[in-house]
Amino acid sequence: MIDQLQFWAVFLCLAFGLFFTFVSTVGVLRLPDVYSRAHTASQTDTLGAGLSLAAVALALGWESTTIYTVLLLFFVFLTNPTAAHAIARSAAESGITPLTAEDELESETVDDGASAPGDTAVNAGEEGGDHA
Amino acid sequence: MSPPLSPAALPTPENLALTELFVPAAALFVVLAIMLFYRAVAGPTTQDRLLAVNVLGTNTVVILALLSVGLDEPWFLDVALVYALLNFLMAIAISKFTVERGGVL
Numbered sequence: 001m002i003d004q005l006q007f008w009a010v011f012l013c014l015a016f017g018l019f020f021t022f023v024s025t026v027g028v029l030r031l032p033d034v035y036s037r038a039h040t041a042s043q044t045d046t047l048g049a050g051l052s053l054a055a056v057a058l059a060l061g062w063e064s065t066t067i068y069t070v071l072l073l074f075f076v077f078l079t080n081p082t083a084a085h086a087i088a089r090s091a092a093e094s095g096i097t098p099l100t101a102e103d104e105l106e107s108e109t110v111d112d113g114a115s116a117p118g119d120t121a122v123n124a125g126e127e128g129g130d131h132a
Numbered sequence: 133m134s135p136p137l138s139p140a141a142l143p144t145p146e147n148l149a150l151t152e153l154f155v156p157a158a159a160l161f162v163v164l165a166i167m168l169f170y171r172a173v174a175g176p177t178t179q180d181r182l183l184a185v186n187v188l189g190t191n192t193v194v195i196l197a198l199l200s201v202g203l204d205e206p207w208f209l210d211v212a213l214v215y216a217l218l219n220f221l222m223a224i225a226i227s228k229f230t231v232e233r234g235g236v237l
Binding site: 006007010011014017018021022024025028029034037038041045046048049052053055056059060065068069071072075076079080082083084086087088089090091093094096 | 149150151153154157160161164167168170171177178179180182183184186187190191193194197198200201206209210212213216217219220223224227228230231
């Protein structure tokens, strides 16, 4: 009974840890900005690593090595968001501007203009009207 | 494993399945770490590369912890602890170095 419970707890922790680390990897690869990547690296990766280390601690049971694992878990929980915060702050202080909704809209209109030539004419007309 | 199967030894297959769960999980974590190399190589800014290497280091710590159970080597946990400390120190030091170059670092 207890063994079954331990097995399924370890299995669930490992599965969720793998899932959250996969989400973090996809976020680091696909998100458009340093800051959004720092966001996913600080939150999702911490959760994935914490769940995987909890699976290790549950599988070890009551041993002296479990203390190492729990210590490692708390250390990762403390330092991983701190490191991501430091990286995001160094990005802010070295002059990288965050991607905002206006940039998103601009890039969308530029993409539309690249795909459809009629759209660029409309945009140019609007800009001309703005200047006049 | 053992031919005389006593009732007290019944949870042993369960334990074997438990430790055999960890090496495939570590293999999947290695695949995710290899995927993270793309951002570490092709990141447009220094901070992108630093962030990717930091996430990769956390992945390495998790892989070491999983392998310490899966291969039954308890001293891998010491290596994982030292690696986590060095990973944090690396992230802080390089992010400080990119802001004020030529100071302490």
